Amino acid sequence: MKKTLFATLVCALAAAATAQDYALYDSPTESGGISITGKRFSLNTASQRGNICDLDGTIKNNQYRDGKGCVVRFHFSGKNLVELEVPESAREACSEYCGMNARFDSAYAVLPAACTEQGEKATEKRFQTAYRAKQYRQAAQIKQQYIASCGKFISFTDRMHAANDLAVSHKNAGDKAACRRALATIKTWLDPEFDPGYIYEQDYQREAKAAAYNLKLCR
Known part of the structure; x- marks a missing residue:
């Protein structure tokens, strides 16, 4: 949105x-x-x-x-x-x-070039290519760079999605501690008292469910 x-x-x-x-x-x-x-x-x-x-x-x-x-x-x-x-x-x-x-x-x-629609598509393509090739550390690095550059320009649900991608990449790379750290960055929105609002409700529930599942895998 x-x-x-x-x-x-x-x-x-x-x-x-x-x-x-x-x-x-x-x-x-x-x-x-x-x-x-x-x-x-x-x-x-x-x-x-x-x-x-x-x-x-x-x-x-x-x-x-x-x-x-x-x-x-x-x-x-x-x-x-x-x-x-x-x-x-x-x-x-x-x-x-x-x-x-x-x-x-x-x-x-001013929106950085990496955070424009075109820039985000290019980054996601690189991430998916690395992830599917099981280059999980590289995938995590790509997603971490994206969050560092664009995290303050995107919605909380997009930020949750990026954190889930990063967490899974770390987990698959064998670094459960890094997986937990990635999920810790979105803990504010995982609070049961947090109200996402009806506009974000569907995306929020999907990402919150994924985060809870990923956290179990990273313990």
Whole structure:
């Protein structure tokens, strides 16, 4: 879902050749992105339950003001990272651009080439080739590199899927300790109290079941 929403935003703004596109960064239960062209911006995000934020406007002195109380501060870190901040006094006004419990004040980063749809397909092909050839250590290395590069750009269910792939690769390579370490990185989402939301429910249940099974094999 994260990739779909971001891809939609990018395509909608593709005509602007000078646009800089950013994806939500380190927000595994949210999805979306922002595009900035000169001083103009357009953002679209979705919460874990599918509620949307839509906002566009003009940045002036690293701020956006809608004239109705909504204020958004843009904090740029080089060319690859921007953080959006909504002051406490402006939260209610800015919430008018969002569905229930949705938000857009977060960090956004330029998507690395390895994390684009094309890059991910190439990585997965390399992983599957190594795994099917029983080159399990190589498969684990490929998946670990993917997680290191792209883990903060993908949804929690995709992150769980990657961790399961990594865990199984380590297990088949004979390293059960590394298998357990891989699964430990997703323990937050394996808590019985964690609510994935109805949008992610099916994928979540599949990955949680796989993680529980893999953990038994790695003990």
